[in-house]
Amino acid sequence: xxxxxxxxxxxxxxxxxxxxxxxxxxxxxxxxxxxxxxxxxxxxxxxxxxxxxxxxxxxxxxxxxxxxxxxxxxxxxxxxxxxxxxxxxxxxxxxxxxxxxxxxxxxxxxxxxxxxxxxxxxxxxxxxxxxxxxxxxxxxxxxxxxxxxxxxxxxxxxxxxxxxxxxxxxxxxxxxxxxxxxxxxxxxxxxxxxxxxxxxxxxxxxxxx
Amino acid sequence: xxxxxxxxxxxxxxxxxxxxxxxxxxxxxxxxxxxxxxxxxxxxxxxxxxxxxxxxxxxxxxxxxxxxxxxxxxxxxxxxxxxxxxxxxxxxxxxxxxxxxxxxxxxxxxxxxxxxxxxxxxxxxxxxxxxxxxxxxxxxxxxxxxxxxxxxxxxxxxxxxxxxxxxxxxxxxxxxxxxxxxxxxxxxxxxxxxxxxxxxxxxxxxxxx
Numbered sequence: 001x002x003x004x005x006x007x008x009x010x011x012x013x014x015x016x017x018x019x020x021x022x023x024x025x026x027x028x029x030x031x032x033x034x035x036x037x038x039x040x041x042x043x044x045x046x047x048x049x050x051x052x053x054x055x056x057x058x059x060x061x062x063x064x065x066x067x068x069x070x071x072x073x074x075x076x077x078x079x080x081x082x083x084x085x086x087x088x089x090x091x092x093x094x095x096x097x098x099x100x101x102x103x104x105x106x107x108x109x110x111x112x113x114x115x116x117x118x119x120x121x122x123x124x125x126x127x128x129x130x131x132x133x134x135x136x137x138x139x140x141x142x143x144x145x146x147x148x149x150x151x152x153x154x155x156x157x158x159x160x161x162x163x164x165x166x167x168x169x170x171x172x173x174x175x176x177x178x179x180x181x182x183x184x185x186x187x188x189x190x191x192x193x194x195x196x197x198x199x200x201x202x203x204x205x206x207x208x209x
Numbered sequence: 210x211x212x213x214x215x216x217x218x219x220x221x222x223x224x225x226x227x228x229x230x231x232x233x234x235x236x237x238x239x240x241x242x243x244x245x246x247x248x249x250x251x252x253x254x255x256x257x258x259x260x261x262x263x264x265x266x267x268x269x270x271x272x273x274x275x276x277x278x279x280x281x282x283x284x285x286x287x288x289x290x291x292x293x294x295x296x297x298x299x300x301x302x303x304x305x306x307x308x309x310x311x312x313x314x315x316x317x318x319x320x321x322x323x324x325x326x327x328x329x330x331x332x333x334x335x336x337x338x339x340x341x342x343x344x345x346x347x348x349x350x351x352x353x354x355x356x357x358x359x360x361x362x363x364x365x366x367x368x369x370x371x372x373x374x375x376x377x378x379x380x381x382x383x384x385x386x387x388x389x390x391x392x393x394x395x396x397x398x399x400x401x402x403x404x405x406x407x408x409x410x411x412x413x414x415x416x417x418x
Contacts, residue, residue, distance in 0.1 A: 003215040003347050007242045007340050033216045035404045037339065040356065042393035044402040049409040056411060071321075079319055086321070110288055112280075112295070112398060113356045120356050122328065123376070126335035130246065131216050133336075134343070138212050147249065147322045147329050159412040167332070184251035189321060193253040195244045200258040202265060203368040 001138040009178055010133055013094075013142030014087035016175040021052065021095040026139045027172070033135035034100075039124035040114045043107035046125045046167075049158045051097040059157060060149070060169065061091040067148040086187050089146045094173035099154065100129055103164045125167045132170070142175035210347040218387055219342055222303075222351030223296035225384040230261065230304040235348045236381070242344035243309075248333035249323045252316035255334045255376075258367045260306035268366060269358070269378065270300040276357040295396050298355045303382035308363065309338055312373045334376045341379070351384035 031048055039045060051057060068088055072080055091097060102125045114120050133143045146169040154166045184190050201207045240257055248254060260266060277297055284292055300306060311334045323329050342352045355378040363375045393399050410416045 001212050003210050003212045003343050004238070004242065006212040007245050007344065010245070010247070012247050029213070031408060032404055033213065035402075035407060036216050036219070038219070038221050038342070038354065042391055042399040042401070044407070047407050047409060047413075049411070049413060049415075051411055053411045075319055083321070088322070107399065110284055112292070112393065113297070113354075117356050117358075117360070119328075119331065123332070123335040123338075126332040127339040127342075129332075130336040130339035131343075133247070134212050134340075135216065145247065145322075147326050149326075151326070158409075159414055161413060164413070182251055184321065190251040190316065192251070193244075195241055198244060198253070198256050199240060200256060200367075202258070202260055202262045204256075204258060204370060204373070205368055206258075 006134045006137040010137050011142070011178045011182060013144040013171065013175055013178070014090050014183060016142055016177055016179070017090045017093040017171070017173045018176050019093055019095065020174045022141055022173050026141055030132045030135045030139060030141065034128040034132035037124065037128035037131045040120040041107055041112035043111055043121065043124065045103050045106040045121050046128045047101045047103065047164065049099040049101065051099060051158065052095065056157060057092055057097060060097060061089065063153050064089050064091065064146060064148045071148065082187065082189055086183060086189060088148055090144050090171045091146065094144065094171035096172045098170040098172050099158050099166050100125055100168045100170060101160055101164050102167050105163050122167060129168055129170065136172065140174060141172060142178065144171040146171060215343045215346040219346050220387045220391060222353040222380065222384055223299050223392060225351055225386055225388070226299045226302040226380070226382045227385050228302055228304065229383045231350055231382050235350055239341045239344040239348060239350065243337040243341035246333065246337035246340045249329040250316055250320035252320055252330065252333070254312050254315040254330050255337045256310045256312065256373065258308040258310065260308060260367065261304065265366060266301055266306060269306060270298065272362050273298050273300065273355060273357045280357065291397055295392060295398060297357055299353050299380045300355065303353065303380035305381045307379040307381050308367050308375050309334055309377045309379060310369055310373050311376050314372050331376060338377055338379065345381065346387070349383060350381060351387065353380040355380060
């Protein structure tokens with residue numbers, strides 16, 4: 001699939017998982033794509049914990065449901081009504097969770113390029129996630145990034161060692177379709193910002209695109 | 210170009226810029242690809258300051274040269290010898306810098322999905338950068354992420370307003386070729402980690418791939 005088409009069709013999937021489990025070869029191609037991402041100082045600071053055990057999936061889903069409730073309770077009434085029909089995860093339905101983690105110690109003390117900006121390490125992990133996501137579009141596999149969780153809970157759930165922390169839980173599985181319009185637009189949560197508003201010339205206050 | 214091919218051929222470019230400036234339509238397609246990235250709560254918290262002014266490019270290059278020297282001075286002798294021949298930027302040669310910034314206030318107080326994990330905002334910006342990078346491969350345009358700078362310097366250089374901070378300086382320009390092997394591998398800085406070392410099953414200590 002053309003790279004621009006994959007970028008345009010990629011969606012954050014919640015409701016469209018078929019319930020089938022992803023084929024192992026497709027999963028390995030997606031993880032291979034993630035592993036080819038750029039990383040600061042060539043440190044490849046990511047790991048992928050592939051969760052298919054039903055008990056672990058259930059425990060994660062229960063935890064996220066609780067966090068979802070807390071977010072709903074924090075909203076003013078009008079926002080809450082908009083939020084209520086929005087699904088935030090497909091942990092059980094996808095059949096596979098991929099916990100993507102970050103190891104700040106990977107590569108030793110002298111990370112070329114992490115000298116001035118410490119966060120470049122964890123940003124590398126996000127680059128890997130985008131590669132996996134785009135590869136998924138080509139495979140007919142949906143990805144949904146779940147961020148309604150406590151780090152400590154997830155760290156303990158999948159047994160991450162000291163110094164390694166979770167960056168994302170990705171629901172990964174075959175999908176019936178990818179929506180044309182992102183869920184949060186379809187449900188009226190937030191519209192898309194025009195591209196021209198994001199482009200500045202030479203300086204922030206320079207002429208707009 | 211096929212998405213897997215773009216992922217495999219993408220390189221962090223330093224030395225291969227031709228010195229020509231990127232065509233405006235190609236630049237806009239790449240920024241459009243970035244702008245289609247997923248973002249937490251559909252907040253699109255990124256902006257792109259496209260720098261082509263020679264004076265600003267020169268000032269950035271001088272600043273980065275100073276930071277490079279400081280990193281070199283911090284290294285033990287053996288590492289320093291390995292580091293010396295490695296180029297870390299092509300700010301002038303690329304002819305175009307894209308400062309990608311993050312606005313934590315974009316989208317108001319209730320960002321769906323940023324409730325539990327604050328860093329998901331800046332991670333969204335990294336997802337946009339990866340889209341731009343992969344689109345560049347299809348365009349014959351190289352991208353080099355420069356992270357040897359002080360945030361305060363760059364913020365002031367391009368006039369970012371309060372609450373908006375730089376995440377990356379990307380050197381963007383046509384390239385003569387993309388290297389097959391990443392620079393840091395070619396120069397002996399760090400080898401590639403095997404994919405199988407990064408894959409875990411169900412838990413960190415579960416069976417390896």
